[in-house]
Amino acid sequence: MTDKTLKLKAKKKNLVLMQRDIWALVQLYLHRTIGSSQLARLCFPDISYETARKRLRRLQQAGFTGSSSSGRMEGRGRPELIYYLTAAGAKALEHHQGISWETIPTGPPHTYHKEHFLRLVDVRLALKDAEAKQLLFDLDFTTGREFWKELSLDLSEVQEQADATITLRYPEAEPIKILLEIDTGNFRQTRHWEPKIRAFLKTGFPIWVVTGSAPRIATLRKWTQPLLEEAQVGPGKCIFGVYDEIIQYGIFGAGWQRTDGSITDLKPRQHGQNRPQIP
DNA sequence: TATTCACACACTCGGCACGC
DNA sequence: GCGTGCCGAGTGTGTGAATA
Numbered sequence: 534m535t536d537k538t539l540k541l542k543a544k545k546k547n548l549v550l551m552q553r554d555i556w557a558l559v560q561l562y563l564h565r566t567i568g569s570s571q572l573a574r575l576c577f578p579d580i581s582y583e584t585a586r587k588r589l590r591r592l593q594q595a596g597f598t599g600s601s602s603s604g605r606m607e608g609r610g611r612p613e614l615i616y617y618l619t620a621a622g623a624k625a626l627e628h629h630q631g632i633s634w635e636t637i638p639t640g641p642p643h644t645y646h647k648e649h650f651l652r653l654v655d656v657r658l659a660l661k662d663a664e665a666k667q668l669l670f671d672l673d674f675t676t677g678r679e680f681w682k683e684l685s686l687d688l689s690e691v692q693e694q695a696d697a698t699i700t701l702r703y704p705e706a707e708p709i710k711i712l713l714e715i716d717t718g719n720f721r722q723t724r725h726w727e728p729k730i731r732a733f734l735k736t737g738f739p740i741w742v743v744t745g746s747a748p749r750i751a752t753l754r755k756w757t758q759p760l761l762e763e764a765q766v767g768p769g770k771c772i773f774g775v776y777d778e779i780i781q782y783g784i785f786g787a788g789w790q791r792t793d794g795s796i797t798d799l800k801p802r803q804h805g806q807n808r809p810q811i812p
Numbered sequence: 813t814a815t816t817c818a819c820a821c822a823c824t825c826g827g828c829a830c831g832c
Numbered sequence: 833g834c835g836t837g838c839c840g841a842g843t844g845t846g847t848g849a850a851t852a
Contacts, residue, residue: 549834569823584836590825591835602844610822611844816851824843830836 563676597622673700716744734764740771768793
């Protein structure tokens with residue numbers, strides 16, 4: 534054993550894993566990587582941010598997680614850390630949750646995927662905010678990995694996966710299930726987008742697509758429209774929102790476009806209510 | 813006009829005290 | 833002993849004024 538590894542071992546701190554620590558590790562398993570402020574909001578809402586961050590650091594010192602810079606610069610200030618699972622964290626999950634550690638991705642995410650993972654968590658937090666404001670109820674957020682594992686038993690031909698599946702209930706309404714897709718601008722029409730949307734349409738669930746910019750929506754709408762016609766469903770089956778707007782104004786504050794260009798605020802349609810159309 | 817520097821800001825980190 | 837909260841120092845980055 535080298536001096537360096539001895540030093541690292543000596544530095545490692547013992548930690549008794551609490552239920553919410555396990556919960557944090559589960560979230561890292563589901564989302565692959567999560568920022569420190571995101572993890573604090575998601576897993577430690579009852580303690581201060583600073584204490585939550587300290588707990589995350591202890592998890593890291595105990596070897597369950599690793600961290601790197603998010604690289605996100607939103608104005609001034611030091612970029613926050615993002616956390617990911619290590620092999621020890623994966624083994625802890627196997628011990629506490631029965632998930633085979635060999636199937637758990639560990640290590641830092643590729644730079645290419647980092648922003649995608651972080652945006653998915655941000656959208657989830659925006660949904661949680663909406664739930665806290667009682668704009669929706671019974672929110673359940675399942676990442677693609679878990680949901681599609683279950684679904685594949687019934688639809689074995691379906692290979693494309695949504696980034697997440699959301700279950701929610703509007704006030705005085707029945708629960709609904711929605712497929713969520715985060716678009717970071719890398720999809721190609723025939724290679725990625727069309728097989729993905731066709732697979733989603735087979736489930737019958739509505740589709741929410743979060744894109745990086747408004748102009749990108751026009752492209753995605755153009756690609757999607759024929760697929761909706763082919764599946765004989767209406768333009769509201771697949772709707773598009775801009776990430777920055779959702780983060781700034783919330784899920785229900787942002788403008789969402791149906792595939793035909795009309796605007797929706799996501800709230801259930803009332804009888805006799807007309808919606809504005811995009812010129 | 814380009815460069816330098818001080819400052820602001822947001823976040824990290826470690827120490828300390830307190831309560832359980 | 834461990835978790836928590838507070839505090840102050842340190843770090844990395846952007847901003848804007850001063851200077852060559």
